[in-house]
Amino acid sequence: MTAKYVGAGDLKLAGVWSHFARADEPGHPANAAQRSSYEEALAVVTDSGMKPEVRHLSNSAATLVDPAARYDLVRTGIALYGLSPDPTTLGNGAKFDLRPAMSLTARLLLVKDVPAGVAVSYGGTAITKRATTVGVVPMGYADGVPRHGSNLLVVGFDGRIVPVLGRICMDQFVIDLGPNSNAKAGDEVTLFGNDGPSVDAWASASGTINYEIVTRLGPRVLREYR
Structure with a gap:
């Protein structure tokens, strides 16, 4: 027919x-x-x-x-x-010969010095082992940051790789900037890409695939094409 x-x-x-x-x-x-x-x-x-x-x-x-x-x-x-x-x-x-085309960044919302023994985020699943500086990153699972990456993901900051502390929340998560950090609100954090961890590293830490990491970003995330 x-x-x-x-x-x-x-x-x-x-x-x-x-x-x-x-x-x-x-x-x-x-x-x-x-x-x-x-x-x-x-x-x-x-x-x-x-x-x-x-x-x-x-x-x-x-x-x-x-x-x-x-x-x-x-x-x-x-x-x-x-x-x-x-x-x-x-x-x-x-x-x-492929080169990653996407990076994800945010700016610190809050920076705070905390002593050892402080429970971080929901459920207190992370407790500071030493006095340190923590930073709040204003992105969360509502934006596509995988909640399964709680306490497992890392991000890039000031030329270093630093860990996520505690559970990832709907709109924010906490990172450990290390003792006596000079970080301040407004400083840039690289969640993945460029000088941060790779998309593949995020996927592995979250128990998923790289496809999901790059396609799940929500509408609140500003896209810039260069």
Whole structure:
């Protein structure tokens, strides 16, 4: 039926596409099987007299590791962020000459000196082991900072990597700036990217994937394109 209308000029076959399920596992037999099924579907289409404008099958992983599966068009998702589809099975983005394209920053809302033995944030899950300076970062899980990263994430500040203290709240979290810090409200904190931790490090600490870290940022987060 489709071939009839395409042949009559009433419809245009814009494309034939599918999507790899396990392209981030190079060599897995499912990839060859899926590509074979796709080729069979293409044959059915062309044998009926139709010619798709574009044929596309590859996501980021397939685009990077399987040139023969690129056809006419590729759909790069995470690679547009300069990140590897799976750092564990494929290696990090640098292996493919990718450069991270996103960084996330905020400015300290409050800086405070605290003694040892102070419970920090909800539930008191972090207690200061020494006198130190803490800073409040005005971003939280409502903005896309993963709550599972409580007490596990790190951020960049003043050329150093410093830890998150306590539970991440809806709109803010606390970082340990170290004893006798000269930090002040308004100073910039790099949550990830540039001189901060990598997106992959945040994902690993939060028990998730880098895709989720870069796509979950909420509408309150200001975007700047450079």
